[in-house]
Amino acid sequence: MAELVLSARGMSRRFGGLYANRDVSLDMHKGMLHAVLGPNGAGKSTLINLLSGDLPPSAGQILYRGEDISGWSPDKRSRAGIGRSYQRTNIFPAFTVFENCRLAAQSRTPRALRIFSKAVAFPDLRDAADRAIEQAGLAERRDVVAATLSHGEQRQLEIAMVLATAPSVLLLDEPLAGMGPEESQSMVALLKKLTPDHAILLVEHDMDAVFAVADVITVMVTGQVLESGPPDQIRDSVAVQEAYLGEGEPDDE
Amino acid sequence: MDFSTFLIQLLNALQYGLLLFLVASGLTLVFGIMGIINLAHGSFYMMGAYMAFALTALSGNLLVAILVGIALSVLIGFLLEWALFSRLYKRDHLDQVLLTYGLILIFEELRSLLVGDDVHGVPIPELLSASIQLSETLSYPVYRLFMSAVCILLAIVMYWLIRHTRLGMMIRAGSSNREMVQALGINIDLIYRIVFGLGVTLAAFAGMLAAPVSSVYPGMGNQVLIICFVVVVIGGVGSVWGALVAALLIGLADTFGKVIAPDYAGLAVYVLMAAVLLWRPEGIFRRI
Amino acid sequence: MPLPRNKTRNYLPLVLLVLALFPVFGSSYYNELIAKIMIMAIFALSLDLLVGFTGLVSFGHAAFFGAAAYSVVLLSPKYDPGNLWLVLPAAVLTGAAVAFVVGLFVLRTKGIYFIMVTLAFAQMIYFVFHDTPLGGGSDGAFLNVKPELRIGEKVLLDLNEPMQFYYIVLAFLVVAYVFLRVLLRSPLGHALAGIRSNEHRMQSLGFPVFLYKLASFVTAGGLAGLAGFLSACQYGFVTPEILSWHQSGNVLLMVILGGMGTLNGAAIGAFAFVVLQEVFSALTKHWQLLMGAVIVTVVMVLPGGLSSLPQRLKGLLIGGGNRNG
Missing domain, CATH: 3.40.50.300 (P-loop containing nucleotide triphosphate hydrolases)
Structure with a gap:
């Protein structure tokens, strides 16, 4: 099994009465690209902000190499990798x-x-x-x-x-957004090249790109994890299909 | 401190705090809604006090002076907004600081040219000149109670205005999203002009109201400005409710500071501010 | 920011030469005036580090200047010259130390809050000197004899001598200017430029932004302390007015007038401000009216400050111009 680098345990973030993230748990391993999919408002950016320290979590833990870093400032997390x-x-x-x-x-x-x-x-x-x-x-x-x-x-x-x-962990928030097809291709190639040495979390709307590079995919809906697993499992998942069909085209910003 | 002394100090604190609130609420509204930092806000307070002095001397009646003064303040507010401030909305805070600093210098010198540099008093209107006997030796002037009552009344009116009127709704919307409001077809420029005029008038009115008890002197505007900044910092920029709470806190700190440690009373409000900054750097309350 | 190569840098040796030779031809009045301008230039340079190079608009910079000036008076013996070895470092340290304490509070805030909070803290320090007997209360205090630089019995420098004082001020201006130039191209200077440009990104890249801002604030406080030291030595007395918010406003004005973010601009701003002040106050007792009018005009028609004037004129001549509204 690959080395576990960063993980969230039951992480939640409330804004007023609304949950932007609710009881989210996920693992990031070295050498694996973990993609997060979900319709707009699913809490994907919040997830990245929580992991990077731009937002403090309301509940739950963030573990980096076994240490709870949920109280760390963004700069300290960055320095840690x-x-x-x-x-x-x-x-x-x-x-x-x-x-x-x-x-x-x-x-x-x-x-x-x-x-x-x-x-x-x-x-x-x-x-x-x-x-x-x-x-x-x-x-x-x-x-x-x-x-x-x-x-x-x-x-x-x-x-x-x-x-x-x-860094040893890369949290990438829609790196392909607004890129032309050629630029996208080279970015996908770059992601592939980076994966062996990094633990990567990729939030992205471009399905083709995600399925091309991801080792694990987590689908989020309304701040919660709907399903998580290898690309094939996600592709075949009824729950995921329903969630997406219910929401219409996901990639309109 | 016996009870009647304490009561007097408490009333003084309340009156001072409420007066500060009048001045600071304009400052915080103008910033919260228009995004303008206005150093010259204290000058409007000074202007009001001098108008009260000059117009009372002319008309012999403080009420008339105040009514004329309010009309003049509204006019001055509209003129300044139209001629200068309306051009600064998209500029840096730095430009706003600079412009309003320049305005302070101009206002101070105009005051000096027009009225001179002497300290003046404004007589308390006869109707309100009585005092209420609290004990054999202590009494409290009716005019100060009147001031507090007027301030409370205005605070209620403002609350109602912001919460329950169409204008208030537009003001609240304008503070959160300028483009949105414009898209809805509301005339944002007009709202800004009204808000700025309101801010100027509130500060000037506070000056007029205070003139009979505080006397009228050069530099009075700057002194009140800095205290108002402390009010806004403690209360939270843009929060009228925060301004009220903070102003009352400062009234208490200043008044009782003077009783307890007269030599260091000037520092009390700043210590209060420092404490709030440690506790909550963005002020006690955040929004309107 | 990689500093734009400023063409005016080529004129610096000439400026230095003029300043060095000035006392040979100038009268004592003008020598004093130029010394004052140079002191204000140091003061403005120190603030420019905050406003122009770190993006911190401080409206309380007089606090460090004033506290340092007071420290000179408080540390000097009443009827003997103070020891420059002691008094000068003490003044700079006072400025830096006050900035450190104030910085711990004010740097927790941003933007408009920062402007207001720095003003309020400076006012607090003003009251410390105004209301308490520490520095003579509202009357201020005299520095009867100015400090000397001694080694053993031998007096090397005597600040009571106007000529010596002039050249000491000039030397310190050069030191301050060169120090800031060097600082700004160092890793620290680049990090400060990054903070000015995008503080949020600096933090997410791993910079402990607060510490960097504090370093900038303390350095600026120390330099302001140097200016305060020289000012106290020039006039021989201190009053709470040197800590007043007018003083903070004036120095901010110099920085902005000159065009912030360029060291030369800050010095030009100091020059322009003091000269305007002299000219206007010779004209009328109400000189601040004229000053106010100048400020308002500059803001309304010249958003980049005086140093943007040549470029603007060039723009106008070529056509178009670059009005950034």
Whole structure:
């Protein structure tokens, strides 16, 4: 069995009287891509926010390598190796692609006290940044200001920044949203390439992509886990089909 | 402290707190709904007090002065919103800070040019000039009770206005989603103008009301502004209800602080603020 | 942010030369004025670290300036010169220490709250000096004799000497400027730029954002303390007014007037502000009216501050311009 890295145990999140996540449990293993499907409002983004620490859970536990981290701040979780990307592109628009990634890499070795050294002069940070840029397929756009990138390229940068932090867990919130078919394909290829060394949680609407890359799929409806299992099981599940047919086309944002 | 002294201090605290509420509610509304931080808000309080002084001297009657003063304040509010503030909605808070700081300087100097830098008093209207005897040596002026009553009345009116009128509904909607309100065909610019005018008028009215007891002096606006910031920070930006609670808390802290440790009384409200910040950085209440 | 290569940097040696030679030709009045401008420039630079480079709009920066100025008076003997070795570091530390304590509170808030809370805390410190006998109450206190730099019996520097004082101020301005330039290109400086640009993402990338902001706040407080030290030495007395919110407002004004986020801008802003103040107050007792009018005009027609003026003019000449409303 693959190594268990991150798991949620009976995790819930309430907003007022409404449950955005209710009693959610799932496991993420190293070398496996765990996809989460569900109609809009199913609580997929909340799930990622809870795992990354952007939201505190109302109840339940989050275990990272056996340790309860539900009280940890987002930055502490990130430093521990839990990286995330955002559904809405969340970058430093005025910086170049390189600086976006270099800064991300800097978070691993902050060197905050070395105020007499140039930030851009550290070779390890440059290498980490360039590697991440290369992986995400942005090498040609390295010195372009992020704000001027196309939407799809900004999505790639979003991933590159996470990669630059050398995480062991990747929480990816709809990385394919707004990408063209070609960009999507290379992103899917990237996901496949990353899977062996990472525990990946992928929230995505693109069914074809999900079934192409996922090792495990969890389907969520109204904040709860409807079904969880290998892709074949999900494809054949009556409950899942009913949930989706009842909700209509899932991918309208 | 015997009971009647305590009662007097309690009434003073209440009166001060309620007055602060009048000023701060305008500040918090203008921020909560329009997203504008207005440093010049205290200047409207100062303006009101000076209007009360000048207009009472002219007409010989505080009530007339207040009525004329209210009309002038509404006018000033509309004019400022139209000429300056309406252009700042999409700008940074920094620009708003800068503009309103400039306005403070202008208002202070205009006051100096028009009325001078002396401290003035405004006579309490005869009808309200009596005092209520609490014990053989202690009494409480009727005018202060009148002030508190007026403030309470206004607080009730505001509550009703925001909760139960069409205007209030639009104001509440406007504070949560500007685009939505516009899409519904409501004239958001008009709402903003009304809210800003209301804020100016509330502050000016508080100044007029306070003039007979606090005297009228340069810099009175800035002093009240900073305390109002503390009120808003404690109460939560945009929350009128929070402003009321916070203003009353500050009234108590300041009044009893002066009794207990006169030398450090100025610090009491800030200590209160620091405590709230540790406990709840976003204020006690959040929304309107 | 990778700092945009600023063309005005090429003029810096010239500016430095002018400042260095100025006392040779200037009268004592103008020497004092330029010294004042340089002190204010240090003060404005320190605030620009917060406003322009960390994205923290502080309206209470006078607290650190003022507290440090008071510390100079309180630590100097009554009738003898204070020891510069002691008084200067103590003043800088006072500014930094006050900033540290205030920062623990105010940095818990954001945006508009931050503006209001910094103002309120500065006012609290104002009251500490205004209402308590600690620093002479509302009258303030005198620094009868200014500090000296001594090694053994030998006096190396004497701040009572106007000329020496002028060059000390100039030296400190250069130090502050270079220090900030170096700081801003360091990992810390880049992290602060990241926080200014997108604090949320910085946190999710793993930066302990609060600590970084606190570091910026304390550094700015220390530099403001340096300015406060020099100011106390220039005038020889301190009053609570140097802690007042007008002082905080004025320095914020300098930063914004000059165009925040550029070190040169902060210095230009300080220069423009002090000169305007001098010119206007020579014209009328009601000079703040004119100042207010200038501020309102700048905000309404020149959102990028004075340093955006050349670009704007260029834009106008080429046509179009870049009005960002």
